Amino acid sequence: MANAILYDSTLCIGCKACEGACAERWGLPYDDKIAAEGKISAHKLTAVETHGEHFSRRLCMNCQQPACASVCPVGALQKTTLGPVVYDAEKCMGCRYCMQACPFQVPSYEWDKQLPRMRKCDMCSERQVQGKPTACTEACPVGATAFGERDAMIAEARKRLAGKPDGYYQKIYGIAEAGGTSVFYLSAVPFEQIGLRTRIPQQALPETTWRVLELVPDIVSTGSVLLGGIWWITNRRAEVARKEGRR
Amino acid sequence: MSARLPKLTVWRAIFALILAAGAYATYLRVRYGLGGSTNLSDQFPWGIWIGFDVMCGVALAAGGFTLVAIVHIFNIEKYRPILRPAILTAFLGYVLVVVGLLYDLGRPDRLWHPLVMWNPHSVMFEVAWCVMLYTTVLFLEFLPMVFERFGWHRPLDWIHRISVPLMILGVLLSTLHQSSLGTLFLIVPEKLDPLWYTPILPLLFYLSSIAAGLAMTIFESWHSSRAFGRALELPLLAGIARVLAVVMSVYLWVRFLDLSHRHVLGLLFQNRVESWLFDLEIGLAIVPTVLLFQSAVRMRPGALYACSVMVVFSFIANRLNVGTTGLEAGSGTHYIPKWSEVAVTLSIVAAGFAIFRFIAHHFPVFEGHAHESGPAREEETREEPVAVG
Numbered sequence A: 001m002a003n004a005i006l007y008d009s010t011l012c013i014g015c016k017a018c019e020g021a022c023a024e025r026w027g028l029p030y031d032d033k034i035a036a037e038g039k040i041s042a043h044k045l046t047a048v049e050t051h052g053e054h055f056s057r058r059l060c061m062n063c064q065q066p067a068c069a070s071v072c073p074v075g076a077l078q079k080t081t082l083g084p085v086v087y088d089a090e091k092c093m094g095c096r097y098c099m100q101a102c103p104f105q106v107p108s109y110e111w112d113k114q115l116p117r118m119r120k121c122d123m124c125s126e127r128q129v130q131g132k133p134t135a136c137t138e139a140c141p142v143g144a145t146a147f148g149e150r151d152a153m154i155a156e157a158r159k160r161l162a163g164k165p166d167g168y169y170q171k172i173y174g175i176a177e178a179g180g181t182s183v184f185y186l187s188a189v190p191f192e193q194i195g196l197r198t199r200i201p202q203q204a205l206p207e208t209t210w211r212v213l214e215l216v217p218d219i220v221s222t223g224s225v226l227l228g229g230i231w232w233i234t235n236r237r238a239e240v241a242r243k244e245g246r247r
Numbered sequence B: 001m002s003a004r005l006p007k008l009t010v011w012r013a014i015f016a017l018i019l020a021a022g023a024y025a026t027y028l029r030v031r032y033g034l035g036g037s038t039n040l041s042d043q044f045p046w047g048i049w050i051g052f053d054v055m056c057g058v059a060l061a062a063g064g065f066t067l068v069a070i071v072h073i074f075n076i077e078k079y080r081p082i083l084r085p086a087i088l089t090a091f092l093g094y095v096l097v098v099v100g101l102l103y104d105l106g107r108p109d110r111l112w113h114p115l116v117m118w119n120p121h122s123v124m125f126e127v128a129w130c131v132m133l134y135t136t137v138l139f140l141e142f143l144p145m146v147f148e149r150f151g152w153h154r155p156l157d158w159i160h161r162i163s164v165p166l167m168i169l170g171v172l173l174s175t176l177h178q179s180s181l182g183t184l185f186l187i188v189p190e191k192l193d194p195l196w197y198t199p200i201l202p203l204l205f206y207l208s209s210i211a212a213g214l215a216m217t218i219f220e221s222w223h224s225s226r227a228f229g230r231a232l233e234l235p236l237l238a239g240i241a242r243v244l245a246v247v248m249s250v251y252l253w254v255r256f257l258d259l260s261h262r263h264v265l266g267l268l269f270q271n272r273v274e275s276w277l278f279d280l281e282i283g284l285a286i287v288p289t290v291l292l293f294q295s296a297v298r299m300r301p302g303a304l305y306a307c308s309v310m311v312v313f314s315f316i317a318n319r320l321n322v323g324t325t326g327l328e329a330g331s332g333t334h335y336i337p338k339w340s341e342v343a344v345t346l347s348i349v350a351a352g353f354a355i356f357r358f359i360a361h362h363f364p365v366f367e368g369h370a371h372e373s374g375p376a377r378e379e380e381t382r383e384e385p386v387a388v389g
Helices: A017-026 A032-036 A067-071 A097-101 A125-129 A135-139 A150-163 A206-213 A216-246 B010-037 B048-060 B062-073 B077-104 B123-150 B153-161 B163-187 B201-227 B234-261 B265-269 B273-292 B301-331 B339-362
Strands: A003-008 A047-051 A054-058 A077-079 A085-087 A145-149 A183-186
Touching (some): A003 A150, A017 A047, A067 A077, A067 A097, A097 B163, A150 A183, A206 B123, A216 B062, A216 B163, B010 B339, B048 B201, B048 B339, B062 B077, B062 B123, B062 B163, B077 B123, B123 B153, B163 B301, B201 B234, B234 B265, B234 B301, B265 B273
Antiparallel strands (some): A003 A145, A047 A054, A077 A085
């Protein structure tokens, strides 16, 4: 059973308590200056953005079929059964393909370090293992961030949409995006107006490259036979020509 | 521009300047990390070290596997004289790609990780293995030139014995590697501009790498004939040019079909940067293709050279478009390489030229056909190290 986060932009009051709790959980510094930074980065793994009169909290979507995990050459990123996509910095070689591949542009890099790591939210993976909700959920004073079983979160989101047909833009962001995520958004206005990327494919991304990668064994086996065969024929021909020439 | 030249020429001065800038950029890279030496950002994680150094470097080395296939697998012996330089170019190209990767990877000390940490679902994993294996194959294909130079006959025989499987392996690895560089970008359907994003990106990368490899063979022959005062093998190059014209025609036709089937031909005529860059790329491909079908063009060294340069530039434009400019709008950001990124790239290219020159002077690269009887089995083409990127 996988967990998910439901973030309701209409309830969010922009207090940034989630940001502070997140920084604490990661052991990252957090002060007024960092609080004022309006976007996620390598030292701020969740950020409350302001879009006009609406708030929008960015964090890793922890996709159901994460592009980042599929593209990582060394398997440093893994999707866990509880929902989080976790990162093993000890494996990472810094190719940054995960950053290129992420349709939500979530992973950040420690650009200024000599031994850099990628950084991103992992939905408090170790807290979930202990049966606890994410730090941001616990910190939210108004319930704008809810945490629970994924299906239950979807049901809750649907209930809210049905309960207030005029109060919500009648869609849930994260159900279909990139084949489904572990973070859902509700909003009063269309999602692009709260800074979310909306051109994201509605199917899982790993399929796009796997379609080609799965052909590799076929290409290698067919290619060996074909090239070997051609060589055999042309070489034989040259040999025969050589012998006849000598005669 | 190599150190062999006795007097201080303009080229040597430029060469020294480039290397000095590259050395300082290297210091910045080591001391201040990627942030201090590049204009990369969280929104734009790959720059010209990937878009040019790696993607162009690999494909400009494609002359190696193309000529190996022509000479050894299809047994078309007449192209043997240009095989060794092509293999040397490819080998240097790959070595310099690895150098480029050492700059670009956040943790170059972990370059070996894909050897023991596997993720077969990752294109980058395939790319990593192809780089490692094909560099090894190219090294083995290059070794006969070293063995001949020092008259080591026994190892020559050993290499000779495994040469056929080795070359088949090389062609296969190249096929996988060239196409996989295109596959890399299949994961970003919403970021890469629709002019370039297509499910057949791997096929297009493969076809264009063959064209670029052939063009590089002509390019490099032309330069080395001047540098070493050799006669240009014009009939051979004209033959290569004929193949190049056909490959380019197929490539352009497939690209047209692709655009048409995806219903994006209208984008060609829009007034936006992407469309202009695309038109430039395609224009640089169409002109030499048409010209190369004229035998008068193929038989004139200057015209032949100009056509090969256009093909190479069209190709570089394509890789930079797919790898950088085509991604800017979709990533919601702009990227202009920092001077240090350019300096490192130029240094790598310049070093490639110099090393090629050095090896060509001291090893039997161009006289391979003189050893017909024994060692020459392996390879002899000529391409310039330019491939290096």
